[in-house]
Amino acid sequence: MIKPGLKIGIVLSIILVLPSLFFSTYEIGNLSQNEAVIDSVYSSQMESILFSINQYADDVMSAWAHQLDRGGLEIEQVLEKNYSIDALAVIDSSQFLLYPKEKIGKDSIQTLKNYLKRSSLKNATKIKTLQRYLNTGYQKIEAINSDFKGKSLFVFARKLDSTSWQTVFIFLNTDKFILENFGPKIQIIAQNRFFISVFNADREVFSNVRHDEPEKNIRQKKDIWLFPGYQLGIQMKGNTIEDLVRKRTRTNIILLIVMDIILLLGAWFVYKSIRQQLRLTQLKSDFISNVSHEIRTPLALINMYSETLEMGRINSEAKKHEYYKVINTEANRLSRMVNKILNFNRIESGRREYHFVITNLNEEVEVILENYKQHLDQNGFEIVFSVKDSIPDILMDREAFSEAIINLMDNAMKYSAKLKRIEIVTESNAAYTCVKVRDFGIGIAAKEQHLIYDKFFRVSTGDLAHKVKGSGIGLSIVKHIMDAHQGKIDLHSESGKGSCFSLCFPNRKK
Numbered sequence: 030m031i032k033p034g035l036k037i038g039i040v041l042s043i044i045l046v047l048p049s050l051f052f053s054t055y056e057i058g059n060l061s062q063n064e065a066v067i068d069s070v071y072s073s074q075m076e077s078i079l080f081s082i083n084q085y086a087d088d089v090m091s092a093w094a095h096q097l098d099r100g101g102l103e104i105e106q107v108l109e110k111n112y113s114i115d116a117l118a119v120i121d122s123s124q125f126l127l128y129p130k131e132k133i134g135k136d137s138i139q140t141l142k143n144y145l146k147r148s149s150l151k152n153a154t155k156i157k158t159l160q161r162y163l164n165t166g167y168q169k170i171e172a173i174n175s176d177f178k179g180k181s182l183f184v185f186a187r188k189l190d191s192t193s194w195q196t197v198f199i200f201l202n203t204d205k206f207i208l209e210n211f212g213p214k215i216q217i218i219a220q221n222r223f224f225i226s227v228f229n230a231d232r233e234v235f236s237n238v239r240h241d242e243p244e245k246n247i248r249q250k251k252d253i254w255l256f257p258g259y260q261l262g263i264q265m266k267g268n269t270i271e272d273l274v275r276k277r278t279r280t281n282i283i284l285l286i287v288m289d290i291i292l293l294l295g296a297w298f299v300y301k302s303i304r305q306q307l308r309l310t311q312l313k314s315d316f317i318s319n320v321s322h323e324i325r326t327p328l329a330l331i332n333m334y335s336e337t338l339e340m341g342r343i344n345s346e347a348k349k350h351e352y353y354k355v356i357n358t359e360a361n362r363l364s365r366m367v368n369k370i371l372n373f374n375r376i377e378s379g380r381r382e383y384h385f386v387i388t389n390l391n392e393e394v395e396v397i398l399e400n401y402k403q404h405l406d407q408n409g410f411e412i413v414f415s416v417k418d419s420i421p422d423i424l425m426d427r428e429a430f431s432e433a434i435i436n437l438m439d440n441a442m443k444y445s446a447k448l449k450r451i452e453i454v455t456e457s458n459a460a461y462t463c464v465k466v467r468d469f470g471i472g473i474a475a476k477e478q479h480l481i482y483d484k485f486f487r488v489s490t491g492d493l494a495h496k497v498k499g500s501g502i503g504l505s506i507v508k509h510i511m512d513a514h515q516g517k518i519d520l521h522s523e524s525g526k527g528s529c530f531s532l533c534f535p536n537r538k539k
């Protein structure tokens with residue numbers, strides 16, 4: 030059969046702990062998925078920003094082609110207006126015209142001329158395709174290979190009339206083009222939210238960020254269509270979206286873990302208190318059966334002896350006297366038992382009242398021993414009482430104190446085996462005045478010492494402890510009495526060697 034405690038544990042796990050742990054695991058899994066989704070949404074958003082910058086470069090080129098087409102600006106004007114264009118060349122079947130910016134030296138002009146001539150031959154097919162496009166109304170600008178470092182070369186076709194064509198080459202300084210055209214566009218797009226930079230290999234050509242700003246770690250990069258080898262990079266400013274998502278995920282995970290810990294603690298608390306209740310219920314039912322047993326013995330004896338006396342069969346006065354004595358002793362035992370239960374009940378319901386008086390501990394113990402001595406003698410106990418002279422008077426409820434000491438002496442008697450000796454010692458220190466009750470009986474195992482003051486608790490292991498009758502409420506009453514006196518109860522005990530209980534009362538303030 031499954032133990033009730035285990036059963037509660039299983040039920041709590043099934044209805045409380047497992048679902049929430051499942052939920053947490055599921056949520057934590059979801060969070061990292063969400064993180065990936067959000068990350069990809071932002072990646073594509075940044076990608077579209079990069080796309081629009083790329084597109085803008087294309088538009089600038091197309092605008093130039095348009096300006097250079099029929100009806101547009103004069104070649105010199107275009108050259109002058111665009112600081113990044115180093116030279117323009119117009120080629121057709123009859124002529125080759127090169128329009129260089131003044132700063133290009135004579136040698137360079139010749140080299141460029143030769144290069145462009147070779148290029149127009151080399152790219153003849155490409156140029157034919159561009160003319161075909163133009164026929165259908167689409168003027169396309171194409172990048173072609175440039176052997177000049179830092180310069181880019183573009184070509185497009187323009188129509189003079191229905192039969193004659195010209196090929197136009199744009200020779201430009203790539204870095205200047207980027208600074209002149211990308212710069213303002215990037216500033217507008219980036220506003221204050223993104224770092225956008227242009228790189229050529231690892232060299233940063235342009236960035237919207239001033240260099241004293243914190244180091245940026247650009248993760249997302251895209252090639253610039255028009256300029257091979259050049260790349261655009263983008264990153265969010267401040268907290269990147271990755272950081273934000275990671276931070277949020279971390280907070281959520283921490284919250285979930287904290288929630289789980291609280292839940293586990295709660296479940297553990299519920300489990301503990303239910304287990305405690307079950308234990309108490311079990312102890313209560315043991316208590317009822319123990320008390321019934323304890324009451325039955327004196328009742329049976331009283332019954333037997335009184336019946337025998339009633340029948341008038343006993344003639345000897347001495348025998349009669351002995352029978353009356355037994356009846357009396359057993360009746361006293363019964364009444365002590367009933368009083369103990371009533372007192373316990375009063376304590377439990379908070380109705381027990383105490384009447385404190387100033388008194389001397391030595392004197393109190395002496396009176397109790399005088400009354401109790403006969404009972405101890407009858408049971409073959411030797412009692413040794415050593416007093417400490419001149420102990421301070423203390424405040425106590427005399428009746429409650431007597432009840433506590435008798436409980437301790439009763440226990441000392443019940444749990445003593447061969448050596449029937451009880452020592453009572455009074456002593457005093459600066460803070461407390463104490464009385465000790467020592468026996469040489471079975472003692473109490475260390476692991477049970479903290480449980481003996483619990484109501485209904487009884488040690489059930491060991492031969493004598495098992496045989497001896499008791500209710501398990503005596504020490505809980507003693508503890509309550511000492512608490513009411515703001516005193517303390519201490520125990521020194523060793524299995525098999527005996528126990529020594531001390532009741533200590535606080536000294537009165539002077």
Ligand code: ADP
Pocket residue numbers: 440441444468470471472473481486487488489494498499500501502503504505528
């Ligand atoms: P009980 O009526 O069972 O004696 P108590 O509350 O007085 O109940 O004591 C609780 C338990 O503590 C006892 O069942 C016993 O096992 C243990 N105990 C108390 N006093 C002694 C003692 N002097 N020696 C050994 N065990 C003791």
